[in-house]
Amino acid sequence: MEGRQSDDQLELYGRTFSSRLLLGTARYASPAVLADAIRAADPAMLTLSLRRQVLGSSHSGESFWDLVKETGGTILPNTAGCCTASEAVSTACMARELFQTDLIKLEVIGDETNLQPDPYGLVEAAAELVRRGFQVLPYCTEDWVLCRRLMDAGCEVLMPWAAPIGTGQGPRNPRGLRELRERAPKVRLIVDAGIGLPSHACEVMEWGFDGVLVNTAVSCALDAVKMAAAFANGVRAGRAAFLAGPMIPRDAGVPSTPEIGRPFASASLRLSMDHGTDTSSFH
Amino acid sequence: MFVIVNGQTHSLTEPQTLGALLRLLSPAAPFAVARNREVVQRGAYEECRIEPGDTIDIIHPAAGG
Numbered sequence: 001m002e003g004r005q006s007d008d009q010l011e012l013y014g015r016t017f018s019s020r021l022l023l024g025t026a027r028y029a030s031p032a033v034l035a036d037a038i039r040a041a042d043p044a045m046l047t048l049s050l051r052r053q054v055l056g057s058s059h060s061g062e063s064f065w066d067l068v069k070e071t072g073g074t075i076l077p078n079t080a081g082c083c084t085a086s087e088a089v090s091t092a093c094m095a096r097e098l099f100q101t102d103l104i105k106l107e108v109i110g111d112e113t114n115l116q117p118d119p120y121g122l123v124e125a126a127a128e129l130v131r132r133g134f135q136v137l138p139y140c141t142e143d144w145v146l147c148r149r150l151m152d153a154g155c156e157v158l159m160p161w162a163a164p165i166g167t168g169q170g171p172r173n174p175r176g177l178r179e180l181r182e183r184a185p186k187v188r189l190i191v192d193a194g195i196g197l198p199s200h201a202c203e204v205m206e207w208g209f210d211g212v213l214v215n216t217a218v219s220c221a222l223d224a225v226k227m228a229a230a231f232a233n234g235v236r237a238g239r240a241a242f243l244a245g246p247m248i249p250r251d252a253g254v255p256s257t258p259e260i261g262r263p264f265a266s267a268s269l270r271l272s273m274d275h276g277t278d279t280s281s282f283h
Numbered sequence: 284m285f286v287i288v289n290g291q292t293h294s295l296t297e298p299q300t301l302g303a304l305l306r307l308l309s310p311a312a313p314f315a316v317a318r319n320r321e322v323v324q325r326g327a328y329e330e331c332r333i334e335p336g337d338t339i340d341i342i343h344p345a346a347g348g
Contacts, residue, residue: 024346024347024348025346025347025348026346026347026348027346027348028346034346047347047348048344048345048346048347049344049345049346049347049348050315050342050343050344050345050347051342051343051345052289052290052340052341052342053289053310053311053314053341053342053343054289055288055289055308055309055310055341056308056309062311062312064344064345064346065313065343065344068344077347078347078348080347080348090317090320090321090322093317093321093322094315094317094322094340094342095315096322097315097322097324097325098313098314098315098342098343098344099344165348166348213348215348216348
Protein backbone atom coordinates (compact mmCIF):
# COMPACT_ATOMS: atom_id res chain seq x y z
CA MET A 1 0.00 0.00 0.00
CA GLU A 2 0.94 3.63 -0.22
CA GLY A 3 3.93 5.00 1.60
CA ARG A 4 5.52 1.76 2.80
CA GLN A 5 9.29 1.88 2.81
CA SER A 6 11.24 -0.18 0.32
CA ASP A 7 14.24 0.26 -1.95
CA ASP A 8 12.25 0.13 -5.15
CA GLN A 9 9.00 2.04 -5.07
CA LEU A 10 6.37 2.81 -7.67
CA GLU A 11 5.77 6.52 -7.98
CA LEU A 12 2.51 7.72 -9.51
CA TYR A 13 1.57 11.39 -9.47
CA GLY A 14 3.71 12.06 -6.43
CA ARG A 15 2.42 9.06 -4.44
CA THR A 16 4.77 6.20 -3.68
CA PHE A 17 3.87 2.54 -3.38
CA SER A 18 5.88 -0.51 -2.38
CA SER A 19 3.61 -2.74 -4.47
CA ARG A 20 3.46 -2.64 -8.26
CA LEU A 21 0.24 -4.60 -8.50
CA LEU A 22 -3.10 -2.83 -8.87
CA LEU A 23 -6.20 -4.88 -8.15
CA GLY A 24 -9.75 -4.61 -9.45
CA THR A 25 -12.62 -5.26 -7.07
CA ALA A 26 -15.24 -6.71 -9.43
CA ARG A 27 -16.63 -10.20 -9.95
CA TYR A 28 -15.47 -11.87 -6.74
CA ALA A 29 -17.48 -14.77 -5.36
CA SER A 30 -18.20 -12.89 -2.13
CA PRO A 31 -17.09 -9.83 -0.18
CA ALA A 32 -15.07 -12.12 2.09
CA VAL A 33 -13.16 -13.53 -0.88
CA LEU A 34 -12.49 -10.01 -2.10
CA ALA A 35 -11.17 -8.99 1.31
CA ASP A 36 -8.87 -12.03 1.46
CA ALA A 37 -7.69 -11.45 -2.11
CA ILE A 38 -6.81 -7.85 -1.27
CA ARG A 39 -4.78 -9.02 1.70
CA ALA A 40 -3.00 -11.63 -0.42
CA ALA A 41 -2.27 -9.24 -3.30
CA ASP A 42 -1.19 -6.31 -1.10
CA PRO A 43 -1.95 -3.98 -4.02
CA ALA A 44 -0.79 -0.42 -4.57
CA MET A 45 -4.30 0.65 -5.52
CA LEU A 46 -7.81 -0.75 -5.71
CA THR A 47 -10.00 0.13 -8.66
CA LEU A 48 -13.63 0.96 -8.05
CA SER A 49 -16.50 2.19 -10.14
CA LEU A 50 -19.57 4.24 -9.35
CA ARG A 51 -23.11 3.28 -10.15
CA ARG A 52 -26.60 4.61 -9.54
CA GLN A 53 -27.85 3.78 -6.10
CA VAL A 54 -30.97 1.63 -5.88
CA LEU A 55 -32.92 3.86 -3.55
CA GLY A 56 -34.56 2.11 -0.64
CA SER A 57 -32.69 -1.12 -1.32
CA SER A 58 -30.79 -3.00 1.33
CA HIS A 59 -28.10 -3.60 -1.33
CA SER A 60 -26.89 -0.04 -1.15
CA GLY A 61 -23.21 -0.84 -1.38
CA GLU A 62 -22.45 0.30 2.15
CA SER A 63 -20.89 -3.01 3.15
CA PHE A 64 -18.77 -3.08 0.01
CA TRP A 65 -17.53 0.41 0.72
CA ASP A 66 -16.84 -0.44 4.37
CA LEU A 67 -14.82 -3.46 3.26
CA VAL A 68 -12.73 -1.39 0.86
CA LYS A 69 -12.18 1.36 3.41
CA GLU A 70 -10.97 -1.14 6.00
CA THR A 71 -8.16 -2.23 3.71
CA GLY A 72 -6.71 1.27 3.84
CA GLY A 73 -5.79 0.98 0.16
CA THR A 74 -5.58 3.89 -2.24
CA ILE A 75 -8.74 4.14 -4.32
CA LEU A 76 -8.52 4.47 -8.08
CA PRO A 77 -12.02 5.19 -9.43
CA ASN A 78 -12.74 4.35 -13.05
CA THR A 79 -15.05 5.63 -15.75
CA ALA A 80 -15.99 2.13 -16.89
CA GLY A 81 -18.84 1.95 -19.35
CA CYS A 82 -18.38 5.45 -20.74
CA CYS A 83 -18.40 5.66 -24.52
CA THR A 84 -17.93 9.40 -25.05
CA ALA A 85 -15.53 12.01 -23.71
CA SER A 86 -18.46 13.95 -22.26
CA GLU A 87 -19.74 10.93 -20.31
CA ALA A 88 -16.27 10.15 -19.05
CA VAL A 89 -15.66 13.71 -17.83
CA SER A 90 -19.02 13.81 -16.03
CA THR A 91 -18.34 10.42 -14.45
CA ALA A 92 -14.86 11.48 -13.36
CA CYS A 93 -16.29 14.58 -11.69
CA MET A 94 -18.80 12.41 -9.84
CA ALA A 95 -15.98 10.07 -8.81
CA ARG A 96 -13.96 12.96 -7.42
CA GLU A 97 -16.93 14.15 -5.39
CA LEU A 98 -17.66 10.63 -4.12
CA PHE A 99 -14.14 9.38 -3.38
CA GLN A 100 -12.46 12.71 -2.68
CA THR A 101 -9.55 11.92 -4.96
CA ASP A 102 -8.13 13.51 -8.10
CA LEU A 103 -7.01 10.12 -9.39
CA ILE A 104 -9.07 8.70 -12.23
CA LYS A 105 -8.64 5.63 -14.39
CA LEU A 106 -10.02 6.98 -17.61
CA GLU A 107 -11.93 4.58 -19.84
CA VAL A 108 -13.63 5.69 -23.04
CA ILE A 109 -14.74 2.58 -24.87
CA GLY A 110 -14.90 2.67 -28.66
CA ASP A 111 -15.98 -0.85 -29.50
CA GLU A 112 -18.47 -3.06 -27.69
CA THR A 113 -17.00 -6.31 -28.94
CA ASN A 114 -13.42 -6.06 -27.79
CA LEU A 115 -13.83 -3.08 -25.43
CA GLN A 116 -11.06 -1.28 -27.24
CA PRO A 117 -10.54 2.32 -26.17
CA ASP A 118 -11.79 5.10 -28.43
CA PRO A 119 -8.53 6.99 -29.08
CA TYR A 120 -10.23 10.22 -30.13
CA GLY A 121 -12.59 10.38 -27.16
CA LEU A 122 -9.81 9.28 -24.83
CA VAL A 123 -7.47 12.12 -25.77
CA GLU A 124 -10.32 14.66 -25.65
CA ALA A 125 -11.42 13.50 -22.19
CA ALA A 126 -7.84 13.27 -20.88
CA ALA A 127 -7.07 16.84 -21.93
CA GLU A 128 -10.24 18.16 -20.29
CA LEU A 129 -9.68 16.23 -17.06
CA VAL A 130 -6.06 17.35 -16.78
CA ARG A 131 -7.29 20.92 -17.29
CA ARG A 132 -9.68 20.35 -14.37
CA GLY A 133 -6.87 19.17 -12.12
CA PHE A 134 -7.35 15.41 -12.36
CA GLN A 135 -4.48 12.93 -12.22
CA VAL A 136 -5.40 10.81 -15.20
CA LEU A 137 -4.48 7.18 -15.81
CA PRO A 138 -5.91 6.43 -19.27
CA TYR A 139 -6.72 2.91 -20.37
CA CYS A 140 -5.23 2.85 -23.87
CA THR A 141 -3.64 0.59 -26.45
CA GLU A 142 0.07 0.30 -27.17
CA ASP A 143 -0.34 2.58 -30.21
CA TRP A 144 2.59 4.98 -30.04
CA VAL A 145 0.85 8.01 -31.54
CA LEU A 146 -2.11 7.64 -29.18
CA CYS A 147 0.25 7.33 -26.22
CA ARG A 148 2.16 10.39 -27.34
CA ARG A 149 -1.06 12.41 -27.62
CA LEU A 150 -2.04 11.32 -24.11
CA MET A 151 1.35 12.38 -22.77
CA ASP A 152 0.99 15.71 -24.62
CA ALA A 153 -2.40 16.11 -22.90
CA GLY A 154 -0.64 15.90 -19.54
CA CYS A 155 -0.97 12.24 -18.57
CA GLU A 156 2.03 11.13 -16.50
CA VAL A 157 0.81 7.55 -16.36
CA LEU A 158 -0.52 5.38 -19.19
CA MET A 159 -2.32 2.07 -18.95
CA PRO A 160 -1.84 0.16 -22.21
CA TRP A 161 -3.77 -3.04 -22.63
CA ALA A 162 -2.17 -6.44 -23.03
CA ALA A 163 -5.34 -7.74 -24.69
CA PRO A 164 -9.06 -6.90 -24.59
CA ILE A 165 -10.56 -6.52 -21.11
CA GLY A 166 -11.48 -9.79 -19.45
CA THR A 167 -9.97 -12.08 -22.10
CA GLY A 168 -6.94 -13.25 -20.12
CA GLN A 169 -5.01 -13.74 -23.36
CA GLY A 170 -1.84 -12.07 -22.14
CA PRO A 171 0.23 -9.70 -24.28
CA ARG A 172 -1.09 -9.94 -27.85
CA ASN A 173 1.49 -7.53 -29.24
CA PRO A 174 4.69 -8.02 -27.27
CA ARG A 175 6.78 -6.16 -29.81
CA GLY A 176 4.48 -3.13 -29.74
CA LEU A 177 4.45 -3.06 -25.96
CA ARG A 178 8.23 -3.31 -25.75
CA GLU A 179 8.64 -0.56 -28.33
CA LEU A 180 6.32 1.64 -26.28
CA ARG A 181 8.44 0.98 -23.21
CA GLU A 182 11.61 1.86 -25.10
CA ARG A 183 10.18 5.03 -26.67
CA ALA A 184 8.61 6.34 -23.47
CA PRO A 185 11.22 5.51 -20.85
CA LYS A 186 10.11 8.17 -18.37
CA VAL A 187 6.34 7.85 -18.43
CA ARG A 188 4.85 5.38 -15.96
CA LEU A 189 3.34 2.44 -17.81
CA ILE A 190 0.89 0.11 -16.08
CA VAL A 191 -0.26 -2.83 -18.19
CA ASP A 192 -3.98 -2.97 -17.66
CA ALA A 193 -6.35 -5.29 -19.45
CA GLY A 194 -6.07 -8.82 -20.78
CA ILE A 195 -3.59 -10.26 -18.31
CA GLY A 196 -4.60 -13.85 -17.54
CA LEU A 197 -1.71 -15.46 -15.70
CA PRO A 198 1.00 -14.46 -13.26
CA SER A 199 3.50 -15.36 -15.99
CA HIS A 200 1.96 -12.65 -18.20
CA ALA A 201 2.39 -10.15 -15.40
CA CYS A 202 5.92 -11.32 -14.77
CA GLU A 203 6.78 -11.05 -18.45
CA VAL A 204 5.67 -7.44 -18.89
CA MET A 205 7.44 -6.49 -15.68
CA GLU A 206 10.61 -8.11 -17.05
CA TRP A 207 10.23 -5.79 -20.05
CA GLY A 208 10.40 -2.81 -17.73
CA PHE A 209 6.75 -1.91 -17.27
CA ASP A 210 6.09 -0.14 -14.01
CA GLY A 211 3.12 -2.12 -12.83
CA VAL A 212 0.19 -4.37 -13.69
CA LEU A 213 -3.52 -4.07 -13.05
CA VAL A 214 -5.52 -7.29 -12.83
CA ASN A 215 -9.10 -8.09 -11.95
CA THR A 216 -10.76 -10.95 -13.80
CA ALA A 217 -7.67 -13.17 -13.73
CA VAL A 218 -7.85 -13.08 -9.95
CA SER A 219 -11.56 -12.86 -9.26
CA CYS A 220 -12.51 -15.62 -11.71
CA ALA A 221 -9.80 -18.08 -10.66
CA LEU A 222 -10.99 -21.18 -8.83
CA ASP A 223 -9.15 -19.88 -5.79
CA ALA A 224 -9.05 -16.11 -6.07
CA VAL A 225 -7.01 -15.66 -2.92
CA LYS A 226 -4.23 -18.01 -4.03
CA MET A 227 -4.24 -16.38 -7.45
CA ALA A 228 -3.96 -12.94 -5.90
CA ALA A 229 -0.85 -14.11 -4.05
CA ALA A 230 0.50 -15.69 -7.23
CA PHE A 231 0.10 -12.41 -9.11
CA ALA A 232 1.84 -10.52 -6.32
CA ASN A 233 4.76 -12.95 -6.61
CA GLY A 234 4.74 -12.75 -10.41
CA VAL A 235 4.93 -8.98 -10.40
CA ARG A 236 7.70 -8.98 -7.81
CA ALA A 237 9.69 -11.59 -9.75
CA GLY A 238 9.35 -9.71 -13.01
CA ARG A 239 10.39 -6.44 -11.45
CA ALA A 240 13.37 -8.05 -9.74
CA ALA A 241 14.44 -9.63 -13.03
CA PHE A 242 14.17 -6.30 -14.85
CA LEU A 243 16.29 -4.59 -12.22
CA ALA A 244 18.79 -7.44 -12.34
CA GLY A 245 19.36 -6.86 -16.07
CA PRO A 246 18.43 -9.95 -18.10
CA MET A 247 21.04 -11.51 -20.39
CA ILE A 248 20.85 -10.93 -24.14
CA PRO A 249 19.54 -14.01 -25.98
CA ARG A 250 21.98 -15.69 -28.42
CA ASP A 251 21.38 -17.72 -31.54
CA ALA A 252 23.96 -20.44 -30.80
CA GLY A 253 24.46 -22.53 -27.72
CA VAL A 254 27.24 -21.50 -25.36
CA PRO A 255 28.40 -23.92 -22.65
CA SER A 256 27.80 -22.56 -19.22
CA THR A 257 30.35 -24.95 -17.68
CA PRO A 258 33.99 -23.89 -18.18
CA GLU A 259 35.86 -25.91 -20.86
CA ILE A 260 39.31 -25.62 -19.32
CA GLY A 261 40.40 -28.76 -17.45
CA ARG A 262 37.57 -30.90 -18.77
CA PRO A 263 38.40 -34.64 -18.28
CA PHE A 264 37.99 -37.27 -21.00
CA ALA A 265 38.38 -34.67 -23.68
CA SER A 266 39.37 -37.22 -26.36
CA ALA A 267 36.25 -39.39 -25.79
CA SER A 268 34.05 -36.40 -26.14
CA LEU A 269 35.83 -35.43 -29.33
CA ARG A 270 35.23 -38.93 -30.77
CA LEU A 271 31.55 -38.64 -29.96
CA SER A 272 31.49 -35.34 -31.74
CA MET A 273 33.22 -36.88 -34.79
CA ASP A 274 30.80 -39.85 -34.87
CA HIS A 275 27.98 -37.37 -35.30
CA GLY A 276 29.82 -35.63 -38.09
CA THR A 277 30.10 -32.32 -36.32
CA ASP A 278 33.87 -32.08 -36.43
CA THR A 279 35.02 -32.47 -40.08
CA SER A 280 38.52 -31.13 -39.46
CA SER A 281 39.85 -34.54 -38.23
CA PHE A 282 38.61 -36.80 -41.06
CA HIS A 283 41.48 -36.30 -43.46
CA MET B 284 -43.92 18.61 -10.79
CA PHE B 285 -41.95 15.66 -12.12
CA VAL B 286 -38.24 14.96 -11.92
CA ILE B 287 -36.18 11.97 -13.02
CA VAL B 288 -34.17 10.37 -10.21
CA ASN B 289 -31.82 7.57 -11.24
CA GLY B 290 -33.87 6.99 -14.34
CA GLN B 291 -37.22 6.82 -12.50
CA THR B 292 -39.91 9.50 -12.62
CA HIS B 293 -40.71 11.04 -9.25
CA SER B 294 -43.61 13.34 -8.51
CA LEU B 295 -42.90 16.20 -6.15
CA THR B 296 -45.72 18.19 -4.58
CA GLU B 297 -43.93 21.48 -4.78
CA PRO B 298 -40.66 22.98 -5.96
CA GLN B 299 -37.93 22.13 -3.53
CA THR B 300 -34.22 22.03 -2.97
CA LEU B 301 -31.94 19.12 -3.62
CA GLY B 302 -31.34 18.93 0.12
CA ALA B 303 -35.06 18.42 0.75
CA LEU B 304 -35.26 15.76 -1.96
CA LEU B 305 -32.33 13.88 -0.45
CA ARG B 306 -33.94 13.95 2.98
CA LEU B 307 -37.04 12.46 1.38
CA LEU B 308 -35.17 9.72 -0.47
CA SER B 309 -32.60 8.98 2.27
CA PRO B 310 -29.85 7.53 0.08
CA ALA B 311 -27.28 5.44 1.91
CA ALA B 312 -23.92 7.10 2.51
CA PRO B 313 -21.55 7.57 0.87
CA PHE B 314 -23.14 9.06 -2.23
CA ALA B 315 -22.64 11.86 -4.70
CA VAL B 316 -25.26 13.70 -6.70
CA ALA B 317 -25.45 15.21 -10.17
CA ARG B 318 -28.21 17.51 -11.40
CA ASN B 319 -28.55 17.46 -15.16
CA ARG B 320 -25.14 15.72 -15.34
CA GLU B 321 -23.40 18.43 -13.34
CA VAL B 322 -21.96 17.45 -9.96
CA VAL B 323 -23.51 19.24 -7.02
CA GLN B 324 -20.99 19.80 -4.24
CA ARG B 325 -21.96 18.38 -0.88
CA GLY B 326 -22.18 21.81 0.70
CA ALA B 327 -24.50 23.15 -1.99
CA TYR B 328 -27.44 20.77 -1.62
CA GLU B 329 -29.62 23.27 0.23
CA GLU B 330 -29.01 26.04 -2.30
CA CYS B 331 -29.65 23.83 -5.32
CA ARG B 332 -33.22 24.44 -6.55
CA ILE B 333 -34.80 21.57 -8.43
CA GLU B 334 -36.74 22.55 -11.55
CA PRO B 335 -39.47 20.54 -13.30
CA GLY B 336 -37.97 17.93 -15.60
CA ASP B 337 -34.58 17.93 -13.91
CA THR B 338 -32.52 14.77 -14.04
CA ILE B 339 -30.98 13.77 -10.73
CA ASP B 340 -28.37 11.03 -10.44
CA ILE B 341 -27.46 9.65 -7.03
CA ILE B 342 -24.46 7.36 -7.23
CA HIS B 343 -22.47 5.27 -4.80
CA PRO B 344 -19.26 3.19 -4.80
CA ALA B 345 -19.40 -0.08 -6.70
CA ALA B 346 -17.01 -2.84 -7.63
CA GLY B 347 -14.91 -2.11 -10.67
CA GLY B 348 -11.86 -3.19 -12.59
